[in-house]
Amino acid sequence: MSDFTDKLRPKQPDGPEILTLERVGSDIAVRELAHHLLGQDGFLERQTRILPIVQKEPLFDKTRQQNLSRPERFKLALARAKQLRRLSDQYGWTLQEYKLAEYLVDDVSPYMLQMEMFATTIEEQGTDAQRAHWMPLVESWQVVGAYAQTELGHGSNVRGLELEARWDTENKCFVLHSPTLTSSKWWNGTLGRTANHAIVVAQLLLPHPNFPGQFVSHSPQPFIVQVRDMTTHQPLDGIVIGDIGPKYGYATMDNAYMLFDNFRIPHSALLSRYAKVDPETGHFSRHAVPAVVYGSLTAVRSRIVQHARLVLARAVTVAVRYTAIRRQFRDRDAPDTAPELSVLDYPTVQIRILPLLATTYALHYVGQAMQATYERTRSEIESGSFASLANMHSMSSGLKSLCTMLVADGIEVCRRAMGGHGYGGGSGLIQLNNDYLSKPTVEGDNWMITQQTASYLIKKMSAAVAAVDDSPADALDCQYKLFLQGRASGGSYRIFHEDYDLVRSFQRRATVLAHNAYVERVIKKRSWSSLMIQLHKLSRAQSQSILVSTFFDALNSENNLRLSEPLRRVLWDLFRLFALTTMETDSYDFLASQAASGAQLDILPARIQELMGRVRPHAVSLVDAWMIPDFLLDSALGRYDGRVYEDLFNRAHRQNPLNRMTVNPNYWEDEIVKGRDDMKSIRTKL
């Protein structure tokens, strides 16, 4: 429909003109930086190759999807996921390529668990025979599986799971049974509507060797179970399954509930690589390799840490581009004829967005470090050494907690910094926010798992105290011993002049908190519960210290020293901005641990403002380098070409289905939409 708005243009200068000036005004080589960030494992090349394939597929069109109901979103997602798999077959994609296509389509896939925990668990915990039987079915999606562990009443505390798998000696089978409502499986992705099989984690109950009729629990064990009929797709008799309903985000995922009523599964259902039940005697045996499971949790947390940078980069890309374009008010001290300022020139906007821009880079380098640690530890484990496992587990737990918090909060900070339009559907941040807000909770609640980090650090401190004069076992041991020997005297770091002193300052503060926690717990024997807040702070401080030191190390690495001079200069500024703004949030902590002086903390805000001024001219280039395609951003505010207002107007005027109906505004009349009687159908949905 054509009308007089067709010929209207935004007030000048418009977005494209402004972004061009921003890009010209920075001496950063965006391609070089993009290659540096995303070139190493071929990500950038893959994205370039796969984007056009995905983009031309009508089913992946995102234009109006915000207007769909949750059931419609789910059905669409299932259709999309099928199409993705077909494209994968057609193009012969590797798993990496398939994942990249999925990332661009940006639906949480209803098949997600099939590709992740279902396959992984069979691989890791199945016997050779079980692997040989199941894996071809899984890989060809003949079997679609889920992972059913958490229950309505138990999430974090896996040992508290209530679902029972009782060994029936007579019939030589296990009987799955849900004794209570709270024992219902809950949250299990892919299972609500899609899967026909599941790994079911249940308390293994075996007959008591001495007291007939009594059973002994051998803790939760994984079983592979067919849960739906392969033809009708209906739950099998004795099983109730369904989708748990709408959630904050994850509209496209069918998280499940599932209960069993004395449901029999064969002996072969128990995944038996490490835990076996003798079918004749009912005797339990275990090759205790908890390290494997341990390692698998750590793998998930490491992946979350590595995944964080591109999520935050997406939000920051939108925020930087839009706030560069958006003008509002002229400078209060400027003459009346001055043009309005770009809102990104306001320090109150900079202080919210630019530290997050720096955080995307900090997350990038810590993700790389996490991956390197993971791979090193993994290969050590495979050669029989478990020495580094505890360190990796501690690191991945603390970083998972801190990084997901930084990103989840960061997306919302970006959204709010964009004012009104940040609240609109054109921001591209709504689904990102809603989906990502699951991350602080899943795979170990962010507050709960910091105990694991703190526990490790207290052990390390105890060991350092016990052998203070022995040669250090590792870097952390060395850091603790230097402190204990009084050789790391606090209060003298030149944090504004020596970049390495920022690293030392963060290490000092984390060490002091570790020592305080050690004193409280080990020396004063304080209860664990009463220390929990302190332990959380310790984990946070240690993880911040890791972020700062891995950022520093990366900038000093060979790889980075090869970068062009303007690039290295701004990366160092980002390092400083990240470290100093992180410090400012906990100023008193740094003072109390002699990691910074009062005089330094007093001028911290001024130094931060100065740094922001140096980073500001490069902000647009620094987000461009993340190379997030418009198709993924799906954002009027963040699009590469800067046509913010044209896009917002187009979405509203030409793409909004609500504008196709004319309402009847008279309250004394029942009619809602003129000439249509669709309230009846809505009433039936209530």
Add this chain to the structure above:
Amino acid sequence: MSDFTDKLRPKQPDGPEILTLERVGSDIAVRELAHHLLGQDGFLERQTRILPIVQKEPLFDKTRQQNLSRPERFKLALARAKQLRRLSDQYGWTLQEYKLAEYLVDDVSPYMLQMEMFATTIEEQGTDAQRAHWMPLVESWQVVGAYAQTELGHGSNVRGLELEARWDTENKCFVLHSPTLTSSKWWNGTLGRTANHAIVVAQLLLPHPNFPGQFVSHSPQPFIVQVRDMTTHQPLDGIVIGDIGPKYGYATMDNAYMLFDNFRIPHSALLSRYAKVDPETGHFSRHAVPAVVYGSLTAVRSRIVQHARLVLARAVTVAVRYTAIRRQFRDRDAPDTAPELSVLDYPTVQIRILPLLATTYALHYVGQAMQATYERTRSEIESGSFASLANMHSMSSGLKSLCTMLVADGIEVCRRAMGGHGYGGGSGLIQLNNDYLSKPTVEGDNWMITQQTASYLIKKMSAAVAAVDDSPADALDCQYKLFLQGRASGGSYRIFHEDYDLVRSFQRRATVLAHNAYVERVIKKRSWSSLMIQLHKLSRAQSQSILVSTFFDALNSENNLRLSEPLRRVLWDLFRLFALTTMETDSYDFLASQAASGAQLDILPARIQELMGRVRPHAVSLVDAWMIPDFLLDSALGRYDGRVYEDLFNRAHRQNPLNRMTVNPNYWEDEIVKGRDDMKSIRTKL
């Protein structure tokens, strides 16, 4: 459908048993407290009376509304809003009663602007004749109106609006015209689909008295304009209007865009109580009473401050009840046979929820103080004195910014503290969160408006410096002068022993920040822009100080001294908890301004933990006292009777529409829902 799950019960002790024990375990008189909080203006009595009327209306059933699409939610909301108005007619409700019913139904009403800014603006800025013509039509909803001020390109900066209202001397009318795309009206609630009239704010352009053909802008002025046909409800020729599309929240509100193509409106359209155009000469005259407009903005901000307590109370009610019921892990230092702990007993859960519980009370008392200030100032203005207006404007701006931030962030903290189920649809916090997240932006962006507070405080400090020995003009002047005279020596507050010293500590810190800002701006002539972050902190500190001192004053008032002893004791603990946790967030600030000592700040966490231990046994009673009905909470986790798991299961198993369809999981087949071909209709919606 009946199945084996019907007979299952949650693991014991269940929710009802636990909440009963919690309630019995506290010596707080909930009814007394509820009456204290909500009895004064009859709120509680109104709620009790209106709840059953609203609750029995099938159209207001919330059971499945999370599954509706945005267009469906809007249509439902329009039907509900019509029904509310009919009930209002039927029962002869006052405006307060109508508002209460709307609050319980919990949809943002598509008629909202009709009842608010549309009516208010005519009342305040219309001539007697204009009022007489329009108000009966507005009150009977014969005319449905909106308020169209913000534009695609301009929100905060009203002076920058682009829409033109040009006086046509020949035809003696105004011509509304949108010269650019960015001049499109944008965000205007009620206008997208519902309204047939609007107040349209446009730059008044009048012929230049000396240069024929040229026009002079007389700044933005309000016009009342019919925008849609009264029969067809189509936009009038020369007007394009529509709904802007999906947003973060506010699904039920039709926020609009609107453009004009040389659209003529009569001379009578200009609301002319204060601004007039002579139809003969085109001459502009104004009785300058900007105070009225000023006062109207302040009124909106005051209402937001007063509204905040019940929003946060809703989130805290859910969080407290659920975390009291939820058990996870046993105490690490307890024997293996110990029961699992209520998660609200973990300090890491307490530190997130209990300070927010205290905040609901702080918000209550500051809301009362804000209302008192508003009414006093209003009556002063009506008797011709504008002396207090600047103070009220400053106070309402700073508090709007701080309080909406506390509530918006607080809802999300509550949600995350509830772990997995906090992410589910049964939390009751999803819509609350999504809707409330508009508040930090609307009616003055939370970062932008703190400049108004800071500007006022700098003026007050300048005045105090200029007349340091004169007798104080008001309480703030007194506070500043005592500081300037060196009589308020810092560093000696007994914050853990004297409650009033907490007030003094907060005042000291706010005063020091005000003085610093004064020195930078007035003495050192620093640019306004460069000080913005500092000014934001100043506003925040001043507003925190107001929250602490109004809380303190309220607890010392006659009204509170009449409360029973256990109640007063716990209210004082809440006061301390609020003040000390607020202090902890900015510890370094308090140290640097000598408002607290290092020794005090070192033991702050321990004192906070001790206070939380004292508040914990009363937590359930303290949320019960807010008397938020289950109908409003719409939360499985927060329901009064504690049947958390039964309700979650019921929502999933019996009420989730997704479970009515069986999918086809085979990726090599097109079929999505077995036996149905509804993908076609979804594809057309893309």
